[in-house]
Amino acid sequence: VLGLTAVVLSGLVFALGVFDGRPVTQMAVTAVSLVVAAVPESLPAVVTLALALGARRMAGSRAIPRRLHAVETLGSVTVIASDKTGTLTEGRMAVQHAVVPGRDRYAVTGTGYAPDGEVRHRGEPVSAPDELRALARAGLLCNDAMLTPPTGERPEWTAIGDPLEAALVTFAARCGLDPETTREAWPRVAEAPFDQDLRRMTTVHRRCDGRYLVVCKGAPENLLAPPLMDAGAEELAELTDAAHRLAAEGLRVLAVASAVVDTLPDPARPTGLRPLGLVAVGDPLRTAAPGIAAGFEQAGIRLVLITGDHPATAAAIGGRLGLWRDGDPLANGDDGDPGGAHPDTRVYARTQPEQKLDIIAGLQDRGHVVAMTGDGVNDAPALRRADIGVAMGGGTEVARQAADLVLVDDDLTTVATAIGEGRRIYDNIRRFLRYALAGGVAEIAVMLLGPLVGLPVPLLPAQILWINLLTHGVPGVALGAEPAEPGTLRRRPRSPQESVLGGGLGRDVLVTGALIAAATLGAGVWAAAADRPWQSVVFVVLGLAQLGVALAVRATRAPGSREHNRALPVAVAISAVLQVAGVLLPPLRELLGTSPLSALDLLACAAIGVLPGLVLRLTRRSGTADGTDGPRAGTQDPARPAAGRAG
Numbered sequence: 001v002l003g004l005t006a007v008v009l010s011g012l013v014f015a016l017g018v019f020d021g022r023p024v025t026q027m028a029v030t031a032v033s034l035v036v037a038a039v040p041e042s043l044p045a046v047v048t049l050a051l052a053l054g055a056r057r058m059a060g061s062r063a064i065p066r067r068l069h070a071v072e073t074l075g076s077v078t079v080i081a082s083d084k085t086g087t088l089t090e091g092r093m094a095v096q097h098a099v100v101p102g103r104d105r106y107a108v109t110g111t112g113y114a115p116d117g118e119v120r121h122r123g124e125p126v127s128a129p130d131e132l133r134a135l136a137r138a139g140l141l142c143n144d145a146m147l148t149p150p151t152g153e154r155p156e157w158t159a160i161g162d163p164l165e166a167a168l169v170t171f172a173a174r175c176g177l178d179p180e181t182t183r184e185a186w187p188r189v190a191e192a193p194f195d196q197d198l199r200r201m202t203t204v205h206r207r208c209d210g211r212y213l214v215v216c217k218g219a220p221e222n223l224l225a226p227p228l229m230d231a232g233a234e235e236l237a238e239l240t241d242a243a244h245r246l247a248a249e250g251l252r253v254l255a256v257a258s259a260v261v262d263t264l265p266d267p268a269r270p271t272g273l274r275p276l277g278l279v280a281v282g283d284p285l286r287t288a289a290p291g292i293a294a295g296f297e298q299a300g301i302r303l304v305l306i307t308g309d310h311p312a313t314a315a316a317i318g319g320r321l322g323l324w325r326d327g328d329p330l331a332n333g334d335d336g337d338p339g340g341a342h343p344d345t346r347v348y349a350r351t352q353p354e355q356k357l358d359i360i361a362g363l364q365d366r367g368h369v370v371a372m373t374g375d376g377v378n379d380a381p382a383l384r385r386a387d388i389g390v391a392m393g394g395g396t397e398v399a400r401q402a403a404d405l406v407l408v409d410d411d412l413t414t415v416a417t418a419i420g421e422g423r424r425i426y427d428n429i430r431r432f433l434r435y436a437l438a439g440g441v442a443e444i445a446v447m448l449l450g451p452l453v454g455l456p457v458p459l460l461p462a463q464i465l466w467i468n469l470l471t472h473g474v475p476g477v478a479l480g481a482e483p484a485e486p487g488t489l490r491r492r493p494r495s496p497q498e499s500v501l502g503g504g505l506g507r508d509v510l511v512t513g514a515l516i517a518a519a520t521l522g523a524g525v526w527a528a529a530a531d532r533p534w535q536s537v538v539f540v541v542l543g544l545a546q547l548g549v550a551l552a553v554r555a556t557r558a559p560g561s562r563e564h565n566r567a568l569p570v571a572v573a574i575s576a577v578l579q580v581a582g583v584l585l586p587p588l589r590e591l592l593g594t595s596p597l598s599a600l601d602l603l604a605c606a607a608i609g610v611l612p613g614l615v616l617r618l619t620r621r622s623g624t625a626d627g628t629d630g631p632r633a634g635t636q637d638p639a640r641p642a643a644g645r646a647g
Contacts, residue, residue, distance in 0.1 A: 002038070002039055002040075002212075002437070003035075003039055003465060005037045005038075005406045006034070006038035006039050006440065006444070007035055009034075009038070009444045009448070010031040010032070010034040010035045010444070011031060011449065011492075013027070013030065013031055013034055013444070014027045014028060014031035014160050014449060015032070016173070016448070016451065017030065017457070020451060020456065022456075023455065026461075028462050029446070029461040030457075030459075030460070030464070032141065032461070033461035033462075033464040033465050034443060034444060034447060034464060035131045035562070036464075036465060036468060037439075037440055037443045037464045037465065037468040037575055038440035038441075038443065038444055039105045039440065039469065040432070040433065040436035040437060040440065040472060041472065041478070042436070042473060042476045042477065043429075043433070043436070044358045044428065044474045045468070045476075045477055046428075046432045046476055046477055046479065046480040047429055047480070049067075049477055049480045049481070050169075050356045050425045050428050050480035050481070051068045051069075051071045051072060051425060052068070052483055052490070053425075053480070054071040054072075054315060054421050054422070054424070054425045054463070054624050055068060055071050056242045057421055058071065058405075058417070058418050058421050061414055061417045061418070061421075062393075062407065062408040062409045062411075062414055063405055063406070063407055063408070063415070063418045064393075064405070064406040064408060064413045065405055065418075066400075066403060066404055066405065066406060067404045067406050069404075069611055070388055070404035070405055070419075071421065071422055071425060071637070072422055072425050072426055072429075073369070073387060073404075073422065074405070074418050074419050074422030074423075075175070075419060075421075075422030075423035075424075075425060075426040075493070075494070076329055076369050076422070076423070076426070076493050076494050076496060077369050077370070077371045077387070077388060077401050077419055077493060078298060078300070078301060078302065078367075078368045078369050078370075078424075078493045078496075079300060079302045079303075079304055079363050079368040079369070079370045079371070080215070080301060080302070080303050080304065080308050080370075080371045080372075080373070080412075080415060081304045081356070081359065081363070081370060081371070081372045081373070081376070082303060082304065082306065082373045082412060083200070083305075083306055083307060083373055083374060083379075084283075084305060084306075084307040084314075084317060085163065085307075086163075086281060086311065086375065086392060086394070086410055087285040087320065087373050087379050087392065087410060088285060088287050088292075088305070088317070088412060089282065089284060089286060089289070089291045090283065090284050090285075090286055090472065090554070091247060091394075091410070092111070092112050092113070092162055092163070092283065092284070093115075093163045093164055093166065093167035093252075093281050093282070093283045094108075094110060094111060094112065094113075094167050094170060094171075094281065094283075095108050095167050095168065095171035095174075095279050095280065095281050095282075096108055096251060096280055096281070096282040097216070097246060097251065097279075097280040098132060098135060098136075098171070098277060098278065098279050098280070099239065099242045099246075099277050099278040100129075100131040100132055100276065100277035100278075101131075101231075101235055101238070101239060101275055101276075101277060102133055103129075103131065104122065105242070106119055106120065106121055106126075106128075106132055106173055107119070107120040107121075107123075108171060109174075110122075110170070110174055112156060112157060112170075113147050113157040113158065113159050113166055113167070113169075113170050114157045114170070115147075115157070115170060115173035115174060116174075117174040118174065119175060127176070128175040128176055131276075131277070132175060132277075133175050133177065134177065134258075134276055135256055135276045135277040136168075136171050136172040136175040136177055137172060137177055137182055137186075138170060138215045138256045138257075138258050138276050138302065139168035139171060139254075139256055140168060140171075140172035140177065140179055140182055140183070141182070141183065141186055141188070141205055141213070141215050142202070142203045142215040142216065142217045142256070143165045143168055143169060144162070144165060144200050145159055145160060145161030145162055145163075145165035145166040145168070145169055146159075146160045146161060146166075146169065146179075147159060147160070147166060147169055147170065147173075147179070148160060151176070157170075158610050160437050162241075163267065163283075164252065164254075164281060165593075167281050168217075168254075168279065169283075171279060176548070179242055183386045185208070186205040186207070186213060187205060188203050188204065188205050189204050189205065189206050189212070189264065190203070190204040190264065190267045190531070191203045191204065191230060191267055192268040192415055193282065194218075196352055196353070197352075198218070198222060199218045199219040199222045199223075200216055200217065200218025200219070200222055200223055201216070201217055201218060202214065202216045202267040202268070202270050202342075202411050203267065203319070204216070204264065204265060204267050207260070211261065211262055212260070212261050212262075212263070212264055212265065213260055214258060214259045214260075214261060214267070214270050214273065215256070215257075215258045216256070216258070216273055217254050217255065217256045217257075217268050218240055218254065218255060219244035219253075219254070219255070219310070220239065220240060220253055220254070220255040220278065220310075221240070221243075221310075223255040223273075223275075224236050224240050224243070224255050224275060224368055225602055226273060228257070228270060228271065228273050229257065229270045229273055229274075229275060229379065230259070230271075230273060230274055231274060235275065236275070239255065239275055239277070239278060239497065242278055243255065243278055243310075243461050243551035244312055246278065246280040247309075247310040247311075247312035247313040247316070247570075248312040248313075248316055249280075249316060249317035250282070250313055250317050251280035251281060251282050251313060252280070252282075252283070252309055252310075253276065253278055253279070253281075253310060253313070254279050255275065255277075255278055255281050256276045256278070256279065257273035257275045257276055257279060258273060258274060258276055259271075259272045259274060259276060260543050262571075263583070264289055266470060266483060275616060285320060285321070286411070286412075288411075289320075289321060289412070290320065290321055290322055290415055292413055292416065293321045293322050293323060294322060294397060295416055295489070296416065297322075298489070298490055299416070299419065299490065299491070299492070299493070300439045300491065300492030300493055301493060302346065302368075303321070303323060303344050303346070304345075304347075304359075304363075305317065305318050305321065305323055305324075305346065305347045305348065306348045306356060306359060307348070307349060307351065308333075308349075308350060308351055308352075309349055310349065310350065311330055311332050311349040311350065311477065313349070314330065314347050314348070314349035314350075315330055315349070316403070317347075317538065318330075318346065323346045323347055324346060324347045328344070328346070328347075329341065329342035329344055329345045329370065330347045330348075330349060331345045331347070331348045331349065331351075331359075332349050332350050333348065333349065333350040333351035333352055333355050334350045337355075337358055338358060338359050338362075339355070339357075339358030339359050339360075339361055339362035339511055340349060340358075340362060341359075341362070343366060346565070353376070353378030353379060353381075353382070354378075354381070355402055356372070356374075356379065356381075356382035357381055357382050357385050360372055360382055360385050360386050364387070365606060367496065367497070368477065369387045369388075369493065369496050370387050370388070371384045371386060371387065371388040371389075371390055371415065371497055372385075372386035372389055372390065373390045373391075373407075373412070373415075374389070374390075374391060374392070374395070374399055374403075375391060375392035375393065375394065375395025375396060375399050375410075376395065376396055376399060377396050377398045378443075379391075379395075379397065379402075380398050380399055380401075380402035381402075381404040381407040381464065382499070383399060384402045388404050388405060389402055389403035389404050389405070390401035390403055390404070390405045390406075390407060390414060390415060391405070391406050391407070392406075392407055392410045393406055393407055393408040393409065393410055393611075394410050395516060405418060412635075416489065419489070420484060420488050420489045421478070423484070423488050423489070423491070423493075424482075424484035424485075424488060425480075426494070426532075426554075427482075427484070427485065427488070427555070428479060428480045428481070428482050429480070429500070429627075430500065431479055431482060431510070431554070432476055432480060432499065433501065433505065433552055434508050434509055434512060435475075435476065435479060435512075435546075435549055435550050435553050436471075436472055436476055436509075436512070437509045437515040438508075438509050438512035438516060438549060439467075439468075439471055439472070439516065439546040439549070440513070441509060441510060441511070441513025441514075441517070442512075442513045442514075442516035442517040442520065442542065442545070442546070443459070443464060443468075443542065445513060445517035446458045446459065446517050446538065446542060447459065448518050448522060449517070449521060450521065450524070450538075453525055454525065454528060455521070455522075455524045455525070455528065455534060455535075455538065457607065458520075458521075458524060458535065458538050459535070459538060459539060459542070460535070460592070460593045462591060462592045462593060463535075463539045463592050463593065463594065465645060466543075466544045466579075466582060466592055467539070467542055467579070470496055470543060470547075470575040470578055470579055471526075471546040471547060471550070471575065473545060473575070474571040474575065475547060475550045475571040475572050475575055476550075476573065477571075478567040478568040478570075478571040478572075479550060479553075479554070479568060481565050481567060481568075482554055482555040482565050482568070483555055483557070483564060483565060484555070485555045485556050485558075486556065486557075486558035511596065512549060512612070512616060513554075515545075515611075515612035515615060515616070516542065516546060516549065516612045518544045518612075519541060519545050519608050519609065519611050520538055520541050520545060521538075522538050522608065523538065523541040523604075523605065523608045524537055524538040524541075527601075532597075532601060533594075533595035533596075533597065535594070535595070536583050536594040536595045536596075536597055537597065537601065537605055539582065539583070539592070539594055540579060540580065540582070540597065540609070541603040541605045541608050541609045542575060542603070543575075543576075543579035543582075543594060543609075544579060544605060544606060544609030544610070545608075545609045545610075545611070545612050546610075547572045547576050547579070548609055548610045548611075548612060548613030548614070549612055549613045549616060550568065550572055550613075550618070551568070551569065551572055551613055551617075552612075552613035552616040552617045553616065554616070556620075580602060582594055583595065583596060583602075584596065584597075
């Protein structure tokens with residue numbers, strides 16, 4: 001569009017010049033030069049530099065962009081779909097409560113994966129009873145995780161394998177069992193790995209008497225039901241109610257059952273199981289997690305929790321994060337397609353990995369730009385489908401390869417930093433466009449209107465190209481390195497449907513170009529009336545006025561901030577010196593076709609040249625309270641869905 005507009009207007013300049021009797025060759029060269037000046041050909045360099053600097057700054061904040069375009073796209077994210085474990089939580093699971101049939105709840109103390117801890121019953125420390133030890137032993141046997149003791153490099157106990165299973169190993173140790181000895185005494189002879197659909201895992205172990213122990217662990221609603229269970233309805237109902245109460249406390253609940261059989265069974269089809277009890281695993285929220293959710297809300301970004309946990313557990317965690325309140329919609333993956341859930345849904349429970357694709361597609365269909373976090377192999381398709389896939393640094397290689405951004409520290413706070421960086425880059429691209437396009441508008445306006453005010457040929461082709469070289473070159477690139485303005489993360493995201501020149505930027509370009517053109521033509525008319533070399537005056541004023549605008553549109557610094565772009569004033573100063581040199585140095589005067597100007601003439605040109613930038617700066621400070629140009633997070637844009645709870 002810009003190219004077509006520039007060609008049409010430059011063709012108009014060519015036609016007017018030829019009609020006025022100017023040589024066809026001269027006007028053709030002038031028109032071509034004007035096209036070159038009007039189109040911001042340094043835009044690719046500015047964008048590439050801005051993205052590269054943004055990627056470098058993100059890497060310093062422990063967010064590694066794998067694709068350069070993701071740096072800018074982050075600035076327009078409207079929804080962040082996050083998993084729970086390890087992202088919003090610390091990823092250090094521990095069994096906090098256990099329930100055995102016919103007995104009260106037991107509390108288990110201890111943090112992390114260290115075996116230190118004790119069992120409490122009604123607030124008093126007790127030795128683990130046989131029923132509890134049987135529950136702990138079953139959870140240890142139906143398990144693939146291991147624990148490694150502290151070393152010189154790692155001062156804490158660490159888990160190898162699934163964190164949930166590691167918590168069961170620690171639970172067994174806290175109940176007085178030795179994990180290695182127990183596993184050696186009950187060797188595994190068959191297994192059915194965890195099944196996403198059935199939500200259970202089954203293992204078979206040889207007993208010392210030659211019989212076999214079948215152990216099954218899984219989701220209570222899947223396990224505590226016929227035909228798996230050989231137990232009374234009252235006993236199963238009691239355990240089911242206990243599971244609901246534990247889940248409502250934000251704990252992840254597992255049911256464990258076992259059976260002793262004479263012949264080796266098929267682990268994929270266990271039958272006749274007796275319930276051993278429930279274990280409730282807690283994973284503490286990151287200290288900053290509630291603040292993260294509030295920060296995203298302030299930035300106009302909706303945080304969505306997607307988890308495989310029980311709906312009651314998901315609701316409790318969502319409540320602690322400020323995402324869910326009683327009466328709010330909550331999607332359950334077991335009920336069907338969660339992608340078609342209520343538009344205000346912010347908590348998705350019991351979701352399968354493949355259902356994440358439907359959730360993302362549903363959000364995108366509503367006009368959202370979605371960032372998706374994940375760490376597993378099954379998350380890769382959803383990471384690919386999202387506008388921005390965010391992989392955890394501690395996750396699988398498959399997830400990292402599918403993602404656009406990798407969080408080295410697995411901390412969602414880093415995403416907020418990356419989003420701020422994306423918005424800064426987009427602001428700088430728009431800032432450059434305002435500066436460069438306003439200069440092109442001014443040059444075309446001067447060439448079109450000059451003859452009407454008595455300036456037959458305001459600028460020669462070489463002069464146009466010289467101004468374009470100095471203004472669109474180093475100063476334009478330096479604008480791409482401007483720091484973020486205060487309040488960048490308090491603005492709502494831009495609409496995906498909004499043009500890069502939208503949001504008032506097109507109007508600002510025209511106003512800025514008109515100011516530059518008015519100052520330039522005014523200086524030329526004054527010089528012609530004073531019998532001064534008016535073409536050289538137009539040349540100097542037009543260049544200096546554009547450079548002044550570069551300083552006027554730069555980012556506003558927060559009070560007390562030390563972050564500023566030193567390259568921009570240096571680039572403007574160098575370009576200003578070279579612009580003035582075009583009328584002072586004989587070789588340049590011969591090249592550009594300019595005439596010498598006196599010191600008084602140059603002072604007058606400088607005084608007139610600073611006026612457009614001065615007007616813009618004063619208008620900008622008086623028009624915005626905090627110096628920022630973007631809309632606030634609370635504003636409403638009818639062209640796109642509102643962010644936050646209104647969805």
